[in-house]
Amino acid sequence: MSKNNIWYLAGPFHQYQEDIKALAKENGLVIVDANSSESRRGEAKFVPEVTIRPELTQVSVLVEPGALSQEAVDRLKAELASIGLIVESFAVQSLDRPAGELGETASRLFEVLEAVNAGISSLQRERDGEVEKARVLQKQVDDLLAQAAKREFEDEESREAKEVAELKAKLDAAGVTYRANASKESLQKQVAELGQQ
Numbered sequence: 001m002s003k004n005n006i007w008y009l010a011g012p013f014h015q016y017q018e019d020i021k022a023l024a025k026e027n028g029l030v031i032v033d034a035n036s037s038e039s040r041r042g043e044a045k046f047v048p049e050v051t052i053r054p055e056l057t058q059v060s061v062l063v064e065p066g067a068l069s070q071e072a073v074d075r076l077k078a079e080l081a082s083i084g085l086i087v088e089s090f091a092v093q094s095l096d097r098p099a100g101e102l103g104e105t106a107s108r109l110f111e112v113l114e115a116v117n118a119g120i121s122s123l124q125r126e127r128d129g130e131v132e133k134a135r136v137l138q139k140q141v142d143d144l145l146a147q148a149a150k151r152e153f154e155d156e157e158s159r160e161a162k163e164v165a166e167l168k169a170k171l172d173a174a175g176v177t178y179r180a181n182a183s184k185e186s187l188q189k190q191v192a193e194l195g196q197q
Helices: 020-026 070-091 104-173 184-196
Strands: 006-009 030-033
Touching: 020 030, 070 104, 104 184
Parallel strands: 006 030
Antiparallel strands: none
């Protein structure tokens, strides 16, 4: 039986704020670079949480001298920052358009994610409509079952009343007296006694 103690973590490992070697040792885990391993055999279910160093998440643009003007670099940085804000807002399911003018790529990304949100909203409305239809149909089924049960009860009462009337008619024909509110069972007993006489 193999122990699931492998921590598949995307490299490079120096990008993390935490000392991942110490965390692995502390938790009895073996670190394997998730980027270089297709298999997840022996993967641990519970692994420590790690965070990427902040300086590695900041937007940076490397430009060779004379390749781009400072204005172009500033536009690229602003667009990358806008894209980051759009993606982050989408990830928390709020999709907010950043203030100011967006570049072409950021605008297109926002449009695409807006269309995705609209599609999801449409599917949710359809799902909610189907749930409401199912609720209405279930109520109709419950009502029909209740009506059927009531009809069955009424039919049983009607049969019972008919049988009581037939028993009373037999007793009347034989000139036997009985209580007006006599039960079906007592009437059946009296009719049975008629047959024994």
